[in-house]
Amino acid sequence: MMMEKERTRGVATKAVIIGNPNSGSAGDEGYLERFAEALRTGGIEVEVLNTERPDHATELAALAGDKLVIAAGGDGTVNEVVNGLSGGATLGILPLGTANVLARELGLPMNPEEACARILTGTAFRMDVGVATDEEGTERRFACMAGVGFDADVVREVGPRLKRYLRSLAFPLAALKVYLQGDQPDLQIVDGDTTYVTQFAVVANGRYYGGEFEMAEGVSLGSGELEVVLIEKVGLLMRPDVLARILAKSPLDRAMKSFTSRKNIVAKSPAARGARVPVQIDGEVWGRLPMSFRIEPAALNVIR
Known part of the structure; x- marks a missing residue:
């Protein structure tokens, strides 16, 4: 388990804050400098870097070397930073x-001032x-999860503008729209010699999904394996009880199929339709x- 892994107290003396100015609760102009000043008061030399385009946070994180690299933004910004970090960072x-899934998984305060103190x-x-x-x-790293099929269609439907204006309502509304369109292609999830057929799958590195919604229960950020949750369909549509739980952000019924694995997991779809299944x-x-999808155990040093 994560808490059983060796941990070391102490923070680097040099850091960079990589921030997304368009993040959901970014605040007013100059907000990152205020957070930087709080960290400087704590004895850290801090440089603030604003992202200007998609994947810019990855480039900036790669240039930071082995420093403390602070991702200031939502899950997209965190993911970009994770994909640029050096092994010593x-x-x-x-x-x-809006969702802050990895921060919740780590038990971090949602208040950014308190999060500075935690750093x-x-x-x-x-x-x-x-x-x-x-x-x-x-290849692309993921800190929390990869979603195959339905939820990737929902994410694509939302888009950054809708998410910015509707915030937490954007995903439930988009999920309902995608659900009513129906006709989601079957997926094949291959784990070694076993093949599962489903309509929507989540490959999870932790428990949370979309905020405080608990999707997986068999893994943690330090378990050394992935959990794959399989959501099946009824007729042409995904199970309506699953949709209701997603919209209500309630824990999923654990009667659904799931499995944990340390192997290389393959997701595919029938050739004629698989080309349109997003991830x-x-x-x-x-x-x-x-x-x-595969797991890289103990691959990233992170402040909790």
Whole structure:
């Protein structure tokens, strides 16, 4: 378990804050400098870097080297930072987004001022990360989850503008729209010699999904394995009871099929329709099937 892993107290003396100015609860102009000043008061030399385009946070994190790299934004910003970190870097999080899934998984305060204090006083430990690989061999890390099928369609439907204006209402409304469209293609999830057929799958590195919604229960950020949750369909539509729980942000019925694995998990769909099945990584659409997923144990140093 995560808490049983070796942890070391102490924070680097140099840090960068990488911030998304368009994040859900970013605040007014100059907000990142105020957080930086709080960290400077705690003895850290801090540089603030604003993102200007998609994947810019990944580039900035890669240039930071082995410093403390603080992702200030939502789950998309955190994911971009995670994909640029060097092996010797440490991740800190200022949760400024809508869902803040990794921050919740880590037990961090949702208030950014309190999160600054946690960066100064918290402990660092090595967490697992998931890795998705597409058909061309391109890889992308994920901190919390990858969603295949339905929820990736929902994420694509929402878009950054709708999320910014409707905030927490954006995803339930988009989910209802995608659900009523129906006709989601079957998926094949392959774990070693076993193949599962489903309509919507979540490959989870932790418990939470979309905020405080508990999707998985068999894994943690330090368990060394992934949990795959399979949501089946009724007729042409996904199970309506599952949709109701998603809209209400209630824990899913554990009678649903799920399994944990340390193997390479493959997701695919029938050739004629698989080309249109998207995949979301930590809340952002990234590629289409076929795709594989694996776990990298203790791959990332993070402040908790």
